[in-house]
Amino acid sequence: MRLSRYFLPVLKETPSEASIVSHRLMLRAGMIKQEQAGIYSWLPLGFKVLQRLQQIVHEEQQRAGHIPLLMPTLQPAELWKESGRYDAYGAEMLRIKDRHDRDMLYGPTNEEMITDIFRQNIASYRDLPLTLYHIQWKFRDEIRPRFGVMRGREFLMKDGYNFDIDMDAALHAYNRHLVTYLRTYERMGLQAIPMRADGGPIGGDYTHEFLVLADTGESEVFYDSEITDLKFGDREIDFDSVDECRAVLEEFTSRYARTDETHDEALFNEIPEERRRTARGIEVGQIFYFGTKYSEAMGATVQNAAGENVPVHMGSHGIGVSRLLGAIIEASHDDKGIIWPEGVTPFHAGIVNLRQGDAEADAACEGLYKALRAKGLDPLYDDRDERAGAKFATMDLIGLPWRITVGPRGLKNGVVELTSRKTGESTEMAPEAAVEEIAKIYAGVL
Ligand code: ATP
Ligand code: MG
Numbered sequence: 419m420r421l422s423r424y425f426l427p428v429l430k431e432t433p434s435e436a437s438i439v440s441h442r443l444m445l446r447a448g449m450i451k452q453e454q455a456g457i458y459s460w461l462p463l464g465f466k467v468l469q470r471l472q473q474i475v476h477e478e479q480q481r482a483g484h485i486p487l488l489m490p491t492l493q494p495a496e497l498w499k500e501s502g503r504y505d506a507y508g509a510e511m512l513r514i515k516d517r518h519d520r521d522m523l524y525g526p527t528n529e530e531m532i533t534d535i536f537r538q539n540i541a542s543y544r545d546l547p548l549t550l551y552h553i554q555w556k557f558r559d560e561i562r563p564r565f566g567v568m569r570g571r572e573f574l575m576k577d578g579y580n581f582d583i584d585m586d587a588a589l590h591a592y593n594r595h596l597v598t599y600l601r602t603y604e605r606m607g608l609q610a611i612p613m614r615a616d617g618g619p620i621g622g623d624y625t626h627e628f629l630v631l632a633d634t635g636e637s638e639v640f641y642d643s644e645i646t647d648l649k650f651g652d653r654e655i656d657f658d659s660v661d662e663c664r665a666v667l668e669e670f671t672s673r674y675a676r677t678d679e680t681h682d683e684a685l686f687n688e689i690p691e692e693r694r695r696t697a698r699g700i701e702v703g704q705i706f707y708f709g710t711k712y713s714e715a716m717g718a719t720v721q722n723a724a725g726e727n728v729p730v731h732m733g734s735h736g737i738g739v740s741r742l743l744g745a746i747i748e749a750s751h752d753d754k755g756i757i758w759p760e761g762v763t764p765f766h767a768g769i770v771n772l773r774q775g776d777a778e779a780d781a782a783c784e785g786l787y788k789a790l791r792a793k794g795l796d797p798l799y800d801d802r803d804e805r806a807g808a809k810f811a812t813m814d815l816i817g818l819p820w821r822i823t824v825g826p827r828g829l830k831n832g833v834v835e836l837t838s839r840k841t842g843e844s845t846e847m848a849p850e851a852a853v854e855e856i857a858k859i860y861a862g863v864l
Pocket of ligand 2: 627702703704
């Protein structure tokens, strides 16, 4: 993309309505525009990152055999009356009437609808196990929408639902989700710690929340510092293997890590004092096993091997896709702007032309732009007729991990400059070498 033709409405002033850094930076970098409290338009740069996050979520879900579908945002009230949640959900649910005076709602989550899809189509244990998921907009009329996309009213969530014949099979699905989530967050450049949590309105005894540590997080968390040394890395897991998935669960959940809802001071104090940590965290996902809560209420049964009709065992699993943008920025920025992890960056590299209009500089930039694209990369070329300082400030603000700076002086010696956004280190090299270097970096990431 050439910046002169892109739509990147960066702000010079720091917006006063934003109280935390990720919200400020998303507004300043022209990623979002608030339409109403907690409701945003996703401008091109923000939308690009949002799509990238969705792509990672899809890849990791499908790696584990989970099947994508798409349910609507609007749901009929009847389904929620069956489960008993139509009244229980309270003021957070946006209720709507259509022209026939039928009660509808904008889905805050989808347990009821997916259970309805299941009961109308599946009748035998032979069709299990089954995990269906979608990435869809949700609406929750939060009392206090704030922190930009972190606590919106309309927000994008991946929600998945497993259907299994019994508790053991459903707990395998639970463990499998935990593994997929670890991998998903690491690909996004995040450390998200699974913590024992509370079931809330979804219900259930088995539940973990995934938290990214950040001072601006809304949850208070307590953990054993050893947990932050754990990395999932690029291990290959057989998702059908009960033992392999359980081993990962045990590795990542055996140390003390809890939110304030489940915190147990006595247990916490058994950890050696130097390893006890109290911090704040951002909830970026949650997994639940809730057994037959919805299947019993809604008559979702299957015939088991003995020919009896039994309610199916279920769990649900959510990732806050739009909240993740804020969480990533909270975890990765400096006073100049965002620092995107390579796995989620909107553009792979920026090209800064220090002397737009200089024939040699223009030609070198065009060459770099084409060469990067030929390698399957997506560069952003700042071809505007602007001062170098303004170009650098924009690149630093929008946070692309790599920048190639091209100017007449370097070109006389046959070199351009490759700069890391994270470390600020610059290296001079031939343009072709810079392209190779960037291609090599992303080969390990894409
Ligand atoms: P919270 O406790 O933050 O209100 P929740 O526990 O009610 O969230 P879940 O039902 O577990 O949310 O939804 C799955 C994920 O969706 C959460 O882990 C979070 O990342 C995201 N999410 C929930 N509410 C919001 C919101 N208002 N804005 C943005 N993301 C949200
Ligand atoms: Mg939750």
